[in-house]
Amino acid sequence: MNQEEKTKLLNAEADRITDTISKIKYRIAVFSGKGGVGKTTISVNLAYGLCVNGFSTGLLDADITGPNVAKMLGCEEGVIYINESIVPFEKYGAKMISMASLIPKGQPLIWRGPMRSKVINQFLADVDWGELDYLIADLPPGTGDEILTIAQEMKPDCAVIVTTPQEVSVMDAERAVNMAKQMGIPFIGIVENMSGFSCPHCVAEIDLLGKDGGLKLADELGVRFLGKIPFEIEARKQSDIGKPAILKNPNSLFSKSIIEIVNKIKINQQV
Ligand SMILES: Nc1ncnc2c1ncn2[C@@H]1O[C@H](COP(=O)(O)OP(=O)(O)O)[C@@H](O)[C@H]1O
Numbered sequence: 001m002n003q004e005e006k007t008k009l010l011n012a013e014a015d016r017i018t019d020t021i022s023k024i025k026y027r028i029a030v031f032s033g034k035g036g037v038g039k040t041t042i043s044v045n046l047a048y049g050l051c052v053n054g055f056s057t058g059l060l061d062a063d064i065t066g067p068n069v070a071k072m073l074g075c076e077e078g079v080i081y082i083n084e085s086i087v088p089f090e091k092y093g094a095k096m097i098s099m100a101s102l103i104p105k106g107q108p109l110i111w112r113g114p115m116r117s118k119v120i121n122q123f124l125a126d127v128d129w130g131e132l133d134y135l136i137a138d139l140p141p142g143t144g145d146e147i148l149t150i151a152q153e154m155k156p157d158c159a160v161i162v163t164t165p166q167e168v169s170v171m172d173a174e175r176a177v178n179m180a181k182q183m184g185i186p187f188i189g190i191v192e193n194m195s196g197f198s199c200p201h202c203v204a205e206i207d208l209l210g211k212d213g214g215l216k217l218a219d220e221l222g223v224r225f226l227g228k229i230p231f232e233i234e235a236r237k238q239s240d241i242g243k244p245a246i247l248k249n250p251n252s253l254f255s256k257s258i259i260e261i262v263n264k265i266k267i268n269q270q271v
């Protein structure tokens with residue numbers, strides 16, 4: 001393929017991305033500095049929090065080498081292509097695409113940044129998302145290629161930065177907030193996840209990972225604090241079963257905290 005042909009293909013892809021974006025009212029990027037703080041759990045539950053509010057919602061798993069969204073939704077099948085478009089999965093009323101649906105289970109993807117970015121472009125250009133109120137991108141930890149690609153191509157209206165209250169996580173979240181600022185994402189909010197744990201035996205409140213780290217960071221950096229989400233054993237179990245906790249236990253403290261965050265995002269964005 002010569003340079004002219006390559007440019008033509010890239011321009012056609014850029015046009016398809018523009019077309020996709022034009023049909024999605026609000027786009028949310030969920031990221032953090034640190035791994036394992038609950039980005040995927042929150043992405044999934046926010047998506048269904050929006051769904052139960054009547055919004056059409058999609059979930060784009062932008063964690064290409066560690067994709068977990070499919071597992072948390074119990075999606076085991078591979079993807080289907082129709083007329084060169086990828087058909088997103090529809091699960092519990094939301095649309096979803098994940099690299100996990102494109103590779104055999106357990107198979108590692110040993111890809112450098114540009115390859116991972118290419119897949120994200122394809123998820124935007126070639127997945128038939130249709131008209132959506134919200135599209136949520138669940139990102140890998142850190143401030144690497146995936147978030148750069150999402151910022152440039154998906155053009156998020158909102159960055160949800162997830163941290164636990166623990167200092168080591170807050171420190172990384174600060175980098176994520178500053179990256180979101182540098183990328184010009186208009187609305188930036190912090191979620192403090194795994195914030196408090198209610199012991200099922202003695203009913204005592206335990207600050208497993210410290211207290212108020214996310215709240216203080218939001219204050220220091222002048223961004224919105226979206227809320228605290230407790231550590232809940234049932235929520236963890238639901239992730240493994242493949243059903244979002246917010247659908248299974250809508251009255252739990254975990255689910256109520258998610259709904260409060262959904263309400264803040266909704267008020268800000270007024271879909
Ligand atoms: N609030 C929570 N209560 C209980 N378990 C949680 C909570 N948030 C996340 N988890 C669990 O913690 C682990 C890491 O969460 P995950 O969403 O995969 O993090 P990340 O996407 O940031 O790597 C998962 O096993 C998930 O089920």
Ligand SMILES: [Mg+2]
Pocket residue numbers: 039040041063068138139140
């Ligand atoms: Mg994840």
